[in-house]
Amino acid sequence: MPESDALTLPAPFLRWFAEKGWRPRAHQLELLSRAEAGESTLLIAPTGAGKTLAGFLPSLVALTRRGKVPPGSSFIGIHTLYISPLKALAVDIERNLMKPVAEMGLPVRIENRTGDTPQGKRQRQRLNPPDILLTTPEQLALLIANGEADRFFKDLRYVVLDELHSLVTSKRGHLLSLGLARLRRLAPDLQTIGLSATVAEPMDLQRWLVAQSEERENHAGLITVSGGAKPEISILRTDEHVPWAGHSARYAIADVYAAIKDHGTTLLFVNTRSQAEMLFQELWTVNDDNLPIALHHGSLDVAQRRKVEAAMSENRLRAVVATSTLDLGIDWGDVDLVVHVGAPKGASRLAQRIGRANHRMDEPSRAILVPANRFEVMECQAALDANYIGAQDTPPVGRGALDVLAQHVLGAACAKPFDAVDLHREITSAAPYADLSWETFERIVDFVATGGYALRTYERYARIRKTKDGLWRVSNPMVAQQYRLNVGTIVESPMLNVRMAKRNARGSLGRSGMTLGKVEEYFLEMLSPGDTFLFSGKVVRFEGIRENECLVSQAFSFDPKVPTYAGGKFPLSTYLAAQVRKMLADPMRRASLPDQVRDWLALQKDVSMLPREDELLIETFPRGSRHYMVIYAFEGRLTHQTLGMLLTRRLDRAGLKPLGFVATDYSLAIWGLDDLSSAFRARRPSLAQLFDEDMLGDDLEAWLNESFLLKRTFRNCAVIAGLIDQRHPGKEKTGRQITVSADLIYDVLRAHEPDHLLLEATRSDAATGLLDIGRLGSMLKRIKGHITHRRLDHISPLAIPVMLEIGKEVIHGEAHDFLLTEAADELMNEAMGTGHDG
Amino acid sequence: MHRLVHAMSAPPASATFHARTTVNGVAAICDPLGGLYLTESGTLVVSDLHLEKGSAFARRGMMLPPYDTLATLRILEAVIARHNPRTVISLGDNFHDRTGSAAMPETFRQMIAAMARGRDWIWINGNHDPDGARGLPGASMDELRHAGLVFRHEPSRIDAEGEIAGHLHPSATVRRRERSVRRACFATDGKRLLMPAFGVTTGGLDLRHRAMSGLFDRGKLVAHMLGRDRIYSVRYDNLIG
Structure with missing residues (x-):
């Protein structure tokens, strides 16, 4: 290492490196010198590059130079705040950081604070803060909503943000960006250090790390460490x-x-x-x-x-x-x-x-x-x-969500009375909210105060009020208490404990067995007692639901009856989807595939065709008593599912009576009793009409009205925005209760105030999230004029994968009334005491 | 929101739109809007309106939409217009809490007054609103015997014969293959009938729930489920296919 670099490090550091036989890495020293020059910096480095030490080096050096604080000195707030997306990571980092700190004998106090930290320790941390506090975005939100936040953060110098690439794209990232904006007000000199894996757009993260102003775009500096050995x-x-x-x-x-x-x-x-x-x-x-x-x-x-x-x-x-x-x-x-x-x-x-x-x-x-x-x-x-x-396809940093903003505004009022103009300025300094208009902000404040309804009946119950001095403050301490219980952006989906129950001597089920974990309630709703499924590595038999627990027993079987226990599924990224389309179109790239896959594609080419990169291939063929249409869109399951919902609506309107559809990451199959091939040939409707972008207008709107997915999105927004509390002081509301009431509230709100702020937030979430409407939109644009239709007599090789999925898929929403009809029809055939009129 | 939408439009002419049933020998029609119409006596029964639920929550700091009362009353108007009953019985939990009836805005009072004009109106008291309806037309009482039936809010454990009750917000789940659908329902075994909750922001309790056990002869129990635009009648044993 060059002598000049080494000189920037205090003696204990140099000794430590020498003892270990290591030398500080160039990017660690680079980050230190930039930090000491007053710059906020983004460090992009692969795993194993010593990112963590690099991130903390400026703090450790500064704290070492400061030395031990003599007892009896006046209150000193925390020096460095470290934020990680995971509780476990914060705990892990504490362990990893304590080791060198102890070995060097540095006068630095490091503590973590997570949801699991006991009340006593939190209290002590407020009175006697550590030098470095390791925590999560939710805990930061709680800390800044506290009345003593000014004091606690007044000496803050560095905020280290770990795994920044994974934080910024979610609502937690939005909440964190707002927290950071608040910290900048409390400690104007603070600098940020972002640690990230390689991302597609580093500039987004650089902007995110520093305060934005109306006049110009600001960004943090960037240090990139190229990868080590190729994997x-x-x-x-x-x-x-x-x-x-x-x-x-x-x-x-x-x-x-x-x-x-x-x-x-x-x-x-x-x-x-x-x-x-x-x-x-x-x-x-x-x-x-x-x-x-x-x-x-x-x-x-x-x-x-x-x-x-x-x-x-x-x-x-x-x-x-x-x-x-x-x-x-x-x-x-x-x-x-x-x-x-x-x-x-x-x-x-x-x-x-x-x-x-x-x-x-x-x-x-x-x-x-x-x-x-x-x-x-x-x-x-x-x-x-x-x-x-080295291609990257990390999702873009989204625009700040409005439900998160509502939560933050209430938090701001809980900390201390705020001036609306000041708060708006502070919020727009956070990159995700840089273009938040004053009008939207006013609607948010109105929403926080009284729900933001056109019918202004709740003024007397307002949670925050503007007082004579022009400041907004909370109406009563209960509001702040409620806020603290419900902070965060992670909405729990209704989950039940799974408990292994044993039969007692009388043959009835006891509840003494061990807890295996948690399972989503909607999954259990599909089960009948006696059904078997895989959980926690065992095949278990569903016995029933008792209060908030799902009781299961040992199944003594290796073949679970209910195969699907689908947790969250990642959608195929746009980038990879495009690569797969390229591969299909390019004989050179196909050559690198294994034989059996190459043969399969060759057969497809003979029987039907392989689509060009920009082309949408649609095949129609009869099979059994049904007619099928397979659409090879390669846009991921979520997009295909939305497309399937919309296309079946349109086909239905065209009188083609579609019966169902199934979506995979690669294609979509729709089937019905009518001959789709000849309908498209006769242009009743034409495929161009069927796939016109206008499906994103009325059809989408009509479908969304009933969509179960949109209701789920609304529920999350309503909880985050504080319309519905996840927790009340003294009693925990179960997920089930939230689901029921949120659905009903959604219906009422849609009917009476379709432009309400929360519905706006819900629609904007849906466009990017569960329904992937944004991606569907760009796909429809891409394929316009590039649709190729093949009429086949038989199923094609490329269609086999999606056809095999038919019958496995659970379709929510649309099929509901159909199911009821079926059950009611069965009844009609029975001789019952009750008849139907007519 | 389909109930509200359909309340605004004319009923479609379909054989399955209503379901006819009898309770203790008294003929009744289950209306998909959630009301029970007794044809002979010209009596319309609704239950668990939970009016002013939104404002009850707002008072405690949760700003639920203030539109639930209006939405519920609109559906009530529609079902009254459809049957033009001589008597209307609201079977308890008419308001979400004790203060609801006194604090209800004037516009809603006028709507109720207009609906009650020229008919008998009975408010049965519920557990949410045990003190009766204040400043509104009609009589408040705990229980009513009328047209060969007994009307009370909570189903009795001892006296099932000819009882029309509410309180439990019955709903039923139909399951076929791996899918299930849950809807509010009228539940009857021919002896007693439990009313679905009428209020737009009221949840439901499944017929299989413990609280329902012992209330019905399950062999004869039928769930008349409130569908999008019709009633679906499903025998209890047939709910899970």
């Missing part, structure tokens, strides 16, 4: 038959098990909880060597997860099957292989997961991709190409 990634080559459809990758179990045996510690990533459960179970059926293989996903009981994490960090496990709960930068000991089962759905996600192997930059990470079906083979190949060429 060694391969797609599993197998002699087994790769299935047409499905997500279980059962065919590959023997090969995956062999790979686990060949390596020290393997992390196996899957996309959903059901896949995790399935893979875990399959691995144990072939685990003849009794290797310690564990399971880790978000629905498991916390205690069970902690056990796995502890075993992992002590290198006692040979393999862990995990979902995205392990995506973020927790240190996982010596993982030397990452196996990714199922397609990664995004190039950046893949890169980050692979980064979990070998936390040392100079050694290449090893990873094996295991596609679960033939389309996934193409997707894996596309992701693999992308990883080598």
Whole structure:
């Protein structure tokens, strides 16, 4: 290291590096010198580059120079705030940071504060703050809503934001950006340090880190550390038959098990909880060597997860099957292989997961991709190409959500009375809210005060009021109490405890068994007592719901009856979708695919065709007594599902009586009794009409009215914005209760005040979130004039995967009244005491 | 919101629009808007209106939309217009809390007064509003015997014969293949009938819930479910296909 650089470090640091035989890395010193020059900085570096130490170095150096604070000195607020997206990460970092700090003997106090921190410790932290506080966005929101926030943060110098790439794209990121804007007011000199994995648009993050002003766009400095050794990634080559459809990758179990045996510690990533459960179970059926293989996903009981994490960090496990709960930068000991089962759905996600192997930059990470079906083979190949060429497809930093803003405004009033003009200026300094108009802000304040209804009947119940001095303040202390209980942007979906129940001597079920974890209530609604499903690595038998618990018993069966326990599914990223389309169109790129996939595509070319990159292929064919239409849009399941809903509406109106549809990440199949081929040939309707962009107008509006997805989105917005409380002082409202009332409130609001702020927030969420309307819009634009229709006599090879999904899919919403008719019709055939009129 | 939408339009001519039933030998029509019409006596029964629920919550700091009272009254107007009853019985929990009836805005009072004109109007007291309706037409009482039936808010554990009650907000879930649909319903075994909740922001309680056990002869129990624009009648044993 050059002498001049070394001079910037205080003696204990130099000694420590020397003792370890290490030297500070260039980017660590670069970040330090920029920080000391007063600059906020974004550090983009791959895993294992010493990001954490780099991020804390400016604080540690400054605190070392300051020295120990003599007892009896006047109150000093915290010096550095560290924010991480995960509680576990904050705790992990404390451990990792304490080690060098202790070894160097630095006079620095480090503590964490999460939802689990006991009340006494929180109290003590307020009176006697540590130098460095490690916490989460929710805790920050609580801290700044406190009346003593001024004092607590007055000496704040640095805010270190870890895993910034994953924070900024969500509502938590919006809430955090507002918290940061508030911190800048409390401590005008503070600087930010953002730590991030590689992202598509670093400039978005650079803007995010600093205050924006009306006059110009400001951005933080940027330090980029290029990746170390190229990862060694391969797609599993197998002699087994790769299935047409499905997500279980059962065919590959023997090969995956062999790979686990060949390596020290393997992390196996899957996309959903059901896949995790399935893979875990399959691995144990072939685990003849009794290797310690564990399971880790978000629905498991916390205690069970902690056990796995502890075993992992002590290198006692040979393999862990995990979902995205392990995506973020927790240190996982010596993982030397990452196996990714199922397609990664995004190039950046893949890169980050692979980064979990070998936390040392100079050694290449090893990873094996295991596609679960033939389309996934193409997707894996596309992701693999992308990883080598360094493509990034992280989602863009969105515009700040209005429900989050409402929560923040109430929080601001809880801290101390605010002046509306000042608060608006402060809020627009946060990048996601930089273009928030005064009018919208006023509507937000009105909403926070009385619900923002045109019918102004709630003035006397207002939660915040403008007083004579022109400041807005909370009406009573209850409001602040309520706010504190409900802070945050993570709305719990109704979840029930799953408990293993034992039968007692009389044969009835006791409740003494152990808790296995939590399961979404909507999943249980599909079950009847006696149904079996996979949970926590076991096949369990559903016994019933008792109060807030789901009772299950041992099933003594290896074949669960209900296969789907779908947790959240990632949609195929736009980038990868485009790559798959390119691959289909390009014979050169197809050549790199395994034989069985190449043969499949060649057959498709003979029987029908392979679409060009910009072309939308639609096939119609009869099968059995039905007619099918398959649309190869490659835009991800959410988009296809929305498209399916809208197209069936249109076909119905054209008199073509569609019966149903099913969507995968790659294509959409719609079926009905009428001959779709000849209808399209006769242009009744033409495909161009059917796929016209105007479907996003009235059809969308009409469908949204009834859509179950939009209701779920509304529920989240209503909870975040504080219209509905998730928790009341003294009593916890169950998720079920929230669901019921939110749906009814949604209906009433839609009928009476369709332009209400919360409905606006809901629609804007839906456009980007669950319904992916934005993506559907750009797709319809892209394919305009590029639709190719093939009329076939038989199913085509490319159609097989989606056709196999038919019958597996659960369709919410539309089919409801149809179901009722069916049940009622069955009744009609019975001789009943009650008749129907007419 | 389909109930509100359909309350505004003419009923479609369909054989399944209403469901006819008898309770203790008294003929009745289950209307998909949530009212029960007794044809012989010209009596319309509604239950659990929960008027002024929004403002009850607003008073406690949750600013629910203030439109629920208006929406519920609109549907009530529609169902009254459809049957033109001689008597209207509102079966309790007419207001969401004790203060509701006294604090209700004048416009809503006038709507109710207009609906009550030329008919008998009975407010049965519920657990949410045990003190009766204040400043409104009609009589308040705990229980009423009328037209061969007994009307009370909470179903009695001992006296099921010919009882029309509310309180429990019955709903039923139909399940076919892996899908399920839940709707509010009239629940009757021919002896007693439980009314669906009429108020637009009222939730439901499934017929399989413990609170429902012992109330019906399940072998004869039928759920007349409130569909989009018709009643779906499903036998209890047939709910789960």
